Amino acid sequence: MSENTMHSVCFKTKVVKAQHMKHHDSMRAKHFLAGHHPHGPAAFHARKGRHHHEMPSSGDASKTVTVMDAGMSFSLVLLIDTGSSNTWVSAVDKPFKSTSTCQDTRKTFNISYGKGTCSGNEYMDCVTLGPGLVIEKQLIGVADNATDMDGMDGILGIGPVDLTTGTMGSSDECIPTVTDNLVKQKTIPSACIGICYEPTTTDEPANGCLSFGGPDSSKQVSHSSSRALCSRDHRYTGDLDYVPITKKSPASNYWGIEQSVSYGGQEIMAKCSGISDTGTTLCMLPSSVLDKTTDLLTVTEDQYNSMQSMMFKIGGVEYELTKNAQIWPRCMNNTLGADPSKIYLIFADMGEIECWRWPLLYQCTGFTFLQRFYSVYDTAKQQVGFATTQYTTATTN
Incomplete structure (x- = not known):
């Protein structure tokens, strides 16, 4: 096995419980607004002792990867979560x-x-996460009490290690994440993760790729056991640009x-802070911004043509x-429990921002945005990166 190199693992994406999608995303946004996570990438080198973590519920677009033990005696399907760091089954x-x-x-725990x-x-x-990705002495939780897993076997936490503080008994120590141990064991060069999706267009699971150790710009996946999953290109095509x-x-x-948003050449949201979150399905925006764009969460054919x-x-x-990227796949309207003839937008109401309390969180760009781009989550350098893919401008919906 080669050491200190980037490794890619393929995963499946499937939208579940879509009828409650907006509710789940709204609840998650409220937890973000309430500041329940005392730690994050910016706090990676500044731990503050034990905390009680209120973690937002994961969204409805589940990203799952198959994980095996060293003896290959059994495998588990785990939910990939950038918003938490504990791995448990x-x-x-x-x-x-x-x-x-x-x-x-x-x-x-x-x-x-x-x-x-x-x-x-x-x-x-x-x-074992995949060929070449074997983690020795990884701490994993075995839960005898767990809720809202929707058929998943557990969670693969790939967030910052500080999010694990205080989750193991009464101890203040952190639990090394799978990424931490991959770096420590010199399997990957850096605590950096790249994620690329194939847009969801049907009720069947779509494919994606999770890269440990850094972004993956290669054009071929060498994992023979994953050939069926990675038959298409899941790498970035344009320049990869980072923001702190x-x-x-x-x-x-x-x-x-920090980002700004414009529509039709007109700025509708000045530069402000937001969250890039794979656990949120929709793009959550304040009520005032939605009013300025379409004023509706559905559009007619004529309105769509002029978008x-x-x-x-x-x-x-x-x-x-x-x-085309701004609308929900029409073939999946039934998954929403919605009218199959309507066109639904991927934007949802985050609610009016309570400026007196949290004036600095204005949006949450979720899976429906991220599936059009390659995204990189770099804990070591405290930065997030984005690049275009072959799906950025594709007509898939």
């Missing part, structure tokens, strides 16, 4: 299968989420960046969200 519906490499730490809790025992085991994590709270506690691109300016670079 559920033993609620099926017993956890202990392996020959598994060690009981005799410690417990407890995590509070926006809509439930997760608790159980902490184990140490050898975890904002220093403005509460966005600084997450993958928070223009929405431009997100991040770090001096403009990223175009075409009119």
